[in-house]
Amino acid sequence: METVGRHLIAEFYRCDLSMLDDVEAIRSHMHAAAVAVGASIVGDTFHRFTPQGVSGTVVIAESHLSIHTWPENGYVAVDIYTCGGLDPRPGFEYLGRALGASKCRVQEIVRGLPEDADHDGTWQPEDVQIMSDTVSLTSIPQAS
């Protein structure tokens, strides 16, 4: 199962507008999200756009995280792709709180070779699904 990964895809809505254009704050929170999932950071790239918006990626030993912000819309798109048995959800929960999101939409996709993904499903949360409904952050289990 070495190729198996969990790819969490999140849309955060109604975020804290003051933060979404602050590239250093976004970079810091993405590093903290990587730490929250237990990942090892090997590199990053962050960019602030004109007139506004931030994009960035963090390459980890276990795949990557990415973020794109739309300050004018209070919207943020996040990906957290983890291999090696790491759970991406603590990173999602951390970022939802850090970004001040009041709503989100999240889905999780299994990546990898089909024979690896089928090899052992016991590590996989029962609620991994292709697409979830829009949920409020308060309904999502908090990280321990």
Added chain:
Amino acid sequence: METVGRHLIAEFYRCDLSMLDDVEAIRSHMHAAAVAVGASIVGDTFHRFTPQGVSGTVVIAESHLSIHTWPENGYVAVDIYTCGGLDPRPGFEYLGRALGASKCRVQEIVRGLPEDADHDGTWQPEDVQIMSDTVSLTSIPQAS
């Protein structure tokens, strides 16, 4: 519809083993894939792991591309996330050929604010779907 993005998620199988551990070749092909979709590159991060494997991301003005390779398995995971009306599929087709993949699995997800995604569906290919079956590369339309 400014927040709307197309996120193409691809698994490439049975790739050219000689290339998957060559970080400069992978980086060059990822830049070429960004060009193939008409994107503007603003930064990148690539890393070669020990004993083998390459991970990398390319941040573009229109979101990002990412790649992770498993040379020992001939497997490559690719994401191409494009905003601004760009079509990610020419990048997918380019990489499939460049990596020498003989099989792949691909899905495309719509990102963005729900009200933007619903605003105008005319730009969206009819076959955008959450999950496709495994297909051979020869059945995928070639880039013009």
